[in-house]
Amino acid sequence: MAVVQASIESAGYKGRAEVIRDIHFSVGPGELVGLIGPNGAGKSTTIKALLGLLPEVKGEIVFGNGEDSEPHYAYIPEHPVLYEDLTLWEHLELAASAMGLSDEEFRERAEELLARYRLTEVRDHLTSSFSKGMQQKIMLVLGFLHRAELYIVDEPFIGLDPRAIRDFLDMLNGERKRGAGVLMSTHVLDTAEKICSSFLLLSEGSIVAQGTLEDIRGACGLPEASLFDCFAAMTEGT
Structure with a gap:
């Protein structure tokens, strides 16, 4: 059973109700899902939708089995x-x-x-x-x-020294082994490629590719490409 399932038709702000559209994904126990995309792609808006911080959301977000009154997640903000x-x-x-x-x-x-x-x-x-x-x-x-059952992490590597990054990644690995899921937004694609089990690639408010690195490579037609090269190919001009 997923620790979170999101099916968002649209979400945004007053006067901008459709900043993101057709965002459908889940995070399972032990998974680390990388949320990637260029600036303005909708990553922060997606996270705010999960946290219940947006005035305009059409769709459904279910944490765990959906029966608990409070979702068991932890949020680590960028700033x-x-x-x-x-x-x-x-x-x-x-x-x-x-x-x-x-x-x-x-x-x-x-x-x-x-x-x-x-x-x-x-x-x-x-x-x-x-x-x-x-x-x-x-x-x-x-x-x-x-x-927590789910960790929502926004750009965690900013400002951390290499030793702190290693400690953070060790903590994430331990929590994943315990059964927690992780959704992590990051621009550090070389690290994301090494540690994430799957990816959500956003561009202009929508998911343009999702799945494992092999799935992302298939979607952009670059079977041997790095995550960075796939990112560049699928977000060119955004």
């Missing part, structure tokens, strides 16, 4: 969203409270994540004093604090 007057640990406490984590579960998970991303020594510092890379690490820690 850090933090409170200037809270410390790192206070951010984690606030998130844990919103997620309903027990104190024991929260502390064990938080300390594990802080150690992994080498943030333990600054846990009581205000996040406003952190570099952009450190703030992005905080978003990863917040995203992984609760073991």
Whole structure:
């Protein structure tokens, strides 16, 4: 059973109700689906539709079996969203409270994540004093604090150093082995080609190709091409 199934006829904003059209896909347990496309293709709008942040959506989005009142997903945004007057640990406490984590579960998970991303020594510092890379690490820690069924990740590699990228990919791999699904928007196509199980290629608000790398190659008529070359061929002029 898919962790999310999306069948979106159209979605957008007031005055622009059809920014994306005919977006149909699913993410299964253990899958890492790469959401790729040029700027303005509709990637962010697709993510906002999944998160329920758009005023105009025609279609249906079902998380898990569709019976739970709350979808069990975690969202890791492209740009850090933090409170200037809270410390790192206070951010984690606030998130844990919103997620309903027990104190024991929260502390064990938080300390594990802080150690992994080498943030333990600054846990009581205000996040406003952190570099952009450190703030992005905080978003990863917040995203992984609760073991979700689905991770929605938007451009996660921006601002991360190579070691943090490796830690992030190891975390994703571990969560996938646990059975979580991942939808990841990224422009880092060489990395996406190596780690994603399938792809959604968007252009001008619609899916122009989807499936495995072999499926994408077949759709663009380039049987030996890299994901980058397929991307270039299918989005030329957009």
